[in-house]
Amino acid sequence: MNFSSLNYQDIKELSVHGRYIRRSQLQSVINRNSIQNKVSQLGNSVRNSPIHKVTLGSGKIKILMWSQMHGNETTTTKAVLDLINYLNKTNELVNQILSSVTLTIVPVLNPDGAVDYTRENANKVDLNRDAIELSQPESRILRVLYNEIKPDYCFNLHDQRTIFNVGSLEKPATLSFLAPAHDIQRNVSASRGQSMKIIVAIHKALSSIIPDQIGRYDDAFNPNCVGDAFQLLGTPTILFEAGHFPDDYQREQTREFIFYSLITAISVIAQRKIEGYSLDTYFDIPENNKRYYDVLILNANLINKKYDHNIGILYKEILNEEIIIFNPFIEATGELKDSFGHKYLDCKDQNDLNFLKSDRKLHKLLF
Structure with a gap:
């Protein structure tokens, strides 16, 4: 697929930007005349916030996707809003998609967690570990919707942390995908095979613009996870993970890359091209590893003898007046062999040392 022909900057939903999405921003988008008649309310969250779905297209193939099951994972929600913008345009690909597929999109499944910028819902429950008990209203809303529309495919949309790299490479896992297992042996059922082939299609398309930055997520089976549960029910399900660039x-x-991934997956389904991709190629996609720190400080013992060789620093995301603040904390010290840094600072280098001393948060943390 030629992504440049999509003119992403003309598609991007400019009213939503950054890591935090305000409820009013989302409401403004779904209240627009262009999609207003395609929006309906599914129910309410623990705190009685509305949960909406957007339905696009009229085709026989049914795709269900949901974002922000974890309230602090907003990247895919932004991409979903971009997708809605694109599908409200008129061109050959859009017409083909909308005539072949009916898309049901839940932009924010966990609105309370979205407001608080927390993984869990208002009852402190991880909705992605509630597939069996269905103890939470948000979990039940998703399951009722699944039972009602009986989707042919499901897209489970998430963010992942900055710690992930691809295989053994010093490359961030900017995108990761998973065809969830449907049993503890991780066998390849018919539905899982379909998921794998769609991921192969995405990997092939996106590798042309982010080579070696696409990973495969761990496939340990957990029936409490929604993706595993839907795969177990026989619905090809794909986990999308938005990572660090x-x-x-x-x-x-x-x-932007998640948007391209969604368009690729939907197009392959709409054009019935899934069988053109090899199942075996799925296992050629490198698995994720956890080797990254946000900042890797080398020779830290030179600034303070209490430190042993190197320091691995990660950022904690803190919500402060609807702005996400990135606060550094020390995750590990030592040789930290085979570790990578999104930023390297070497205490042997005077410029790096001056930066450490001048950066208010790092100086307070280290000195």
Whole structure:
């Protein structure tokens, strides 16, 4: 697919930017005349916030996707809003998609967690570990919707942390995908095979623009996870994970890549091209590893003898007046062999040392 022909900058939903999405921003988008008659309310969250779906297209193939099951994972929500913008345009690909596919999109499944910028819902429950008990209203809303529309495919949309690299490479896992297992042996059922082939299609398309930055997520079976549960029910399900791109802590570049991934997957389904992709190629996609720190400080013992060799620093995301603040904390010290840094600072280098001393947060943390 030629992504440049999509004119992403003309598609991007400019009213939503950064890591935090305000409820009013989302409401403004779904209240627009262009999609207003395609929006309906599914129910309410723990705190009685509305949960909406957007339905696009009239085709026989049914795709269900949901974002922000974890309230602090906003990148895919931004990409979903971009997708809605694109599908409200008129061109050959859009017409083909909308005539072949009916898309049901839940932009934010966990609105309370979205407001608080937390993984869990208002009852402190991880909705992605509630597939069996269905103890939460948000979990039940998703399951009722699944039972009602009986989707042919499901897209489970998430963010992942900055710690992930691809295989053994010093490359961030900007995108990761998973065809969830449907049993503890991780066998390849018919539905899982379909998921794998769609991921192969995405990997092939996106590798042309982010080579070696696409990973495969761990496939350990957990029936409490929604993706595993839907795969177990026989619905091809794909986990999308939006990860880190260099210097993109606001996840705006990754947002674009997720949009391309969604369009690729939907197009392959709409054009019935899934069988043109090899199942075996799925296992050639490198698995994720956890080797990255946000900042890797080398020779830290030179600034303070209490440190042993190197320091691995990660950022904690803190919500402060609807702005996400990135606060550094020390995750590990030592030789930290085979570790990578999104940013390297070497205490042997005077310029790096001056930076450490001048950066208010790092200085307070280290000195």
